[in-house]
Amino acid sequence: MNKALNQKISQFLDDDLDVDGALYLLQKIQSDADTANTLKRYQAVSHALKTNQFLMANTDFSAKIIAQIEQEAFYLSPKHKPTITHNRKLIALAASIAVIAVLTARGINNPNPLSTLQVATQQHTEQASKSVNYAHLSGSNQEQYPLNKRINDYLQAHNNSVYTQGEADLAPLSRVTAYQQK
Amino acid sequence: MTVTKCFFLAPLLLSIVFLSADTALGEDSALITPDLNPSKTPAIQSGKQILLKMTQAMRTLNYQGTIAFLRNGKLEPMKYFHAANNGVEQERLLSLNSPLREIIRDADKVSCLYKAAQQIVVDYRPFERSFLIELPKNLGELDTIYNIDIVGEENIAMQLAYVIAITPKDNLRYARKIWLNKQYFLPLKLAVYNFYEGVFLDKALEQLVFTDMQVIDALPFVEINKPDPNNLGQASYKPQQQSSNQAGFTVSKPPHGFKEIFFTRRPLHKAQQPVDHLLLSDGLASVSIYMEHKNNALQSEATLSKNVQSVGAVNFFSRTLGDFELTVMGEVPALTVKLIAEGVKLKNAGD
Numbered sequence: 170m171n172k173a174l175n176q177k178i179s180q181f182l183d184d185d186l187d188v189d190g191a192l193y194l195l196q197k198i199q200s201d202a203d204t205a206n207t208l209k210r211y212q213a214v215s216h217a218l219k220t221n222q223f224l225m226a227n228t229d230f231s232a233k234i235i236a237q238i239e240q241e242a243f244y245l246s247p248k249h250k251p252t253i254t255h256n257r258k259l260i261a262l263a264a265s266i267a268v269i270a271v272l273t274a275r276g277i278n279n280p281n282p283l284s285t286l287q288v289a290t291q292q293h294t295e296q297a298s299k300s301v302n303y304a305h306l307s308g309s310n311q312e313q314y315p316l317n318k319r320i321n322d323y324l325q326a327h328n329n330s331v332y333t334q335g336e337a338d339l340a341p342l343s344r345v346t347a348y349q350q351k
Numbered sequence: 352m353t354v355t356k357c358f359f360l361a362p363l364l365l366s367i368v369f370l371s372a373d374t375a376l377g378e379d380s381a382l383i384t385p386d387l388n389p390s391k392t393p394a395i396q397s398g399k400q401i402l403l404k405m406t407q408a409m410r411t412l413n414y415q416g417t418i419a420f421l422r423n424g425k426l427e428p429m430k431y432f433h434a435a436n437n438g439v440e441q442e443r444l445l446s447l448n449s450p451l452r453e454i455i456r457d458a459d460k461v462s463c464l465y466k467a468a469q470q471i472v473v474d475y476r477p478f479e480r481s482f483l484i485e486l487p488k489n490l491g492e493l494d495t496i497y498n499i500d501i502v503g504e505e506n507i508a509m510q511l512a513y514v515i516a517i518t519p520k521d522n523l524r525y526a527r528k529i530w531l532n533k534q535y536f537l538p539l540k541l542a543v544y545n546f547y548e549g550v551f552l553d554k555a556l557e558q559l560v561f562t563d564m565q566v567i568d569a570l571p572f573v574e575i576n577k578p579d580p581n582n583l584g585q586a587s588y589k590p591q592q593q594s595s596n597q598a599g600f601t602v603s604k605p606p607h608g609f610k611e612i613f614f615t616r617r618p619l620h621k622a623q624q625p626v627d628h629l630l631l632s633d634g635l636a637s638v639s640i641y642m643e644h645k646n647n648a649l650q651s652e653a654t655l656s657k658n659v660q661s662v663g664a665v666n667f668f669s670r671t672l673g674d675f676e677l678t679v680m681g682e683v684p685a686l687t688v689k690l691i692a693e694g695v696k697l698k699n700a701g702d
Contacts, residue, residue, distance in 0.1 A: 320667065322619040323680050326590075326628055327639040327665070329479055332454045332463055333420045333444065333559075334427055 178208050182215050398499035398515045399490055404536040405529070406486055411435050414537055416508075416564030417447075418483075422557040423663035431482075431561070434570035441572050442482055455575055456482065462575040471575060477592060478613045478630055478637075483559065484529065484541055487634035496520060496608040496633055505530060507539040508561050517635065522547050523606045523687045524636050525556065525664060535566050543664045543682065556664035590615040590628075598627050599675070600642055603694045606687060608633035619643075631681075631691075638681030638691055645676050659685035668692045 177194050180186040186194065198205045325331050413434055420427040430445040442456040451466040459477040464470070479485060487493065496519060503514040512530040519526060526546035530539045542555035595614040613630040619641075620626070626643040659668045667680035668688045672695065679692040 319620065319678075320662070320680075323639065323641050323667070323678060324662065324665065325474075326619060326641075327630075327680055328637065328682075329456075329461060329474075329476060329482060330422060330663075330665075332452075332461065333429065333482060334422055334425060 174204065175207065175211075178204075178211050181208075182211055398501045398513075398517075401501065401513055401515055401531060401536065402486065402499060402529070403490055405531055405538060406488075406490075408536040409433070409481065409483070409538070410440060412535060412537065412566055413568065413570040414535070414564060414566045415570060416561045418444075418559055418561050420557075420559045421555075428562075432570055434572050436569070436572070439572075443573055444482060453575070454482075455573060464575050473575075475590060478632075483538055485635070485637075492608075492634040493517070496524070497635065502528070504533070507532075508563050510534070510539060510564070512539050518546055518549070521607070522684070523690070524633065524683050526551060527635070528555075530560075532564070537564065537566070539564060545684065590617050595629055598629055598642075598698070600627065600629075600640070600672070600677070600695050600697055602629070602631070602640065602691065603696060605631060605638075605691055605694065606633070609638065609691075612637070636681060636683050638679060638683055638688065640691065640695060641678045641680070642672070642675050642695075645671065645674055659689055661685065673697050 174194075174197070177186055177190055181191055181194055194204075198208055321331075415430070415432045418429055418431045420429065428447045430447065432441075432443040432445075434441045434443075440458070444454040446452050449467075453464045453466070455462045459475050459479070461474045461476055463472045463474070465472075490499075493499065498516075498518045498520065500516050500518070501513055502516045505512055505514055507530045511533045513533055515529045515531060517527045517529070524546075526544045528540075528542045528544065530541075531537065532539050538561075540558065540560040542558035544555055545552040593614055593616060595611050597616060598614055609631040610633070611629060612632045614628065616625045616627050618625055619628075624644060624646070626641055629640045631638045631640070659666050661667070664682045665680060666683065666685045666688045667678055668685070669676060669678040670692055671677070675697070677692060677695055679688045679695070681688055681691075
């Protein structure tokens with residue numbers, strides 16, 4: 170029996186074994202440690218005969234690697250970002266100063282300062298026509314204020330949801346104004 | 352009749368008496384009292400019965416908790432208190448984030464104290480009863496407009512809750528889901544959804560949710576000092592309900608179920624120019640119609656609002672009507688505000 174099995178191992182290593190025989194052998198290797206060791210021994214002999222060099226690997230080499238990986242600790246906490254070195258800070262500061270210098274120079278040389286304003290105004294108008302952001306009334310948004318003011322007043326009169334929204338400048342202020350005029 | 356016969360007949364007679372009383376009061380009345388003992392919770396028949404218990408519990412119990420309002424993409428956490436004693440109620444909200452404020456509702460009076468500015472605003476809102484949810488006193492009003500169903504059970508704030516879906520029978524209103532504490536029938540969460548052809552669309556348009564809630568024996572009633580008329584930082588405004596016959600407009604063919612709830616004519620803006628305000632409601636959703644004279648400022652704005660616009664679940668639509676500017680606003684779909692706006696006509700005009 171062993172002789173037949175050894176014959177199959179030898180054929181397997183020489184790639185002469187048919188598919189069914191190879192499958193049978195592989196199953197046998199998985200279940201039988203002696204057969205697996207025989208395969209390793211034949212493999213080493215074959216390797217030495219063919220190359221005139223012999224490197225004997227430990228039979229439990231891969232098992233040791235697997236065991237070490239399983240025992241390796243892992244951490245759920247995020248890694249610390251590398252601290253920015255002093256040199257990098259200096260480089261960032263220098264780059265910022267350079268950008269400011271370039272922008273300042275362009276501003277001085279700009280013959281038509283109104284063009285920037287016109288673009289900004291146009292963008293503002295487009296934004297206003299798309300939607301009313303009633304929640305952000307501010308001094309920088311004066312052109313939109315009348316409509317928002319009106320909608321705020323309507324919202325305030327419609328239901329009490331304005332009280333449960335944390336907007337500091339909502340309609341209650343308009344009530345104060347109305348009171349002053351009474 | 353012997354004692355033995357009485358012993359057997361008494362339970363039978365008692366059963367008949369109880370069954371008769373139950374039938375006479377109708378299906379809803381049997382479940383009016385919130386059950387404070389969960390071990391005795393009766394079998395629940397319908398979502399409508401649960402909502403009825405909710406309205407009763409909201410009025411009669413003392414409870415407090417932390418509530419998060421999510422509207423218009425903004426989260427606003429607040430402390431909530433509801434005190435009830437002998438039929439008198441008080442709701443109180445304390446903001447946890449800036450601007451710090453305390454809001455108190457006593458019946459139709461809402462007082463808001465802005466703590467940093469020491470500003471007090473007193474507002475009278477005769478058409479509202481709760482910061483949490485408005486439901487009609489008679490839930491039967493919703494029968495022809497909404498379906499009310501129990502759609503499941505979930506945990507909210509670590510409390511087991513019924514999930515009630517209120518879905519419209521047409522495409523002209525939003526759907527709502529209410530999560531109700533199974534023990535006390537108090538609302539733990541409320542969400543408003545777009546609903547079209549029987550399907551919930553997208554995420555909730557707005558919602559409020561309790562992160563914790565406790566029912567307790569008693570809560571104190573709190574009072575904010577009356578506004579001082581000599582203090583410019585304090586204001587009080589009380590709109591007078593008037594007959595809608597005084598309105599300068601009529602609403603033709605509003606969506607089914609919408610009725611006139613409140614009308615007043617009063618100044619709303621900085622100027623003393625009066626604004627007509629008519630409030631319609633179908634029992635759950637409300638729509639306001641505002642009409643005021645055009646002025647230069649409004650004319651310049653008209654170009655900004657040719658489409659239906661929205662703030663969270665509230666849609667609004669403006670249009671010009673003769674010499675007037677009309678705005679319809681409400682927590683209903685865009686289609687509905689536009690439909691109502693197009694049905695508004697000036698009185699004494701062939702418009």
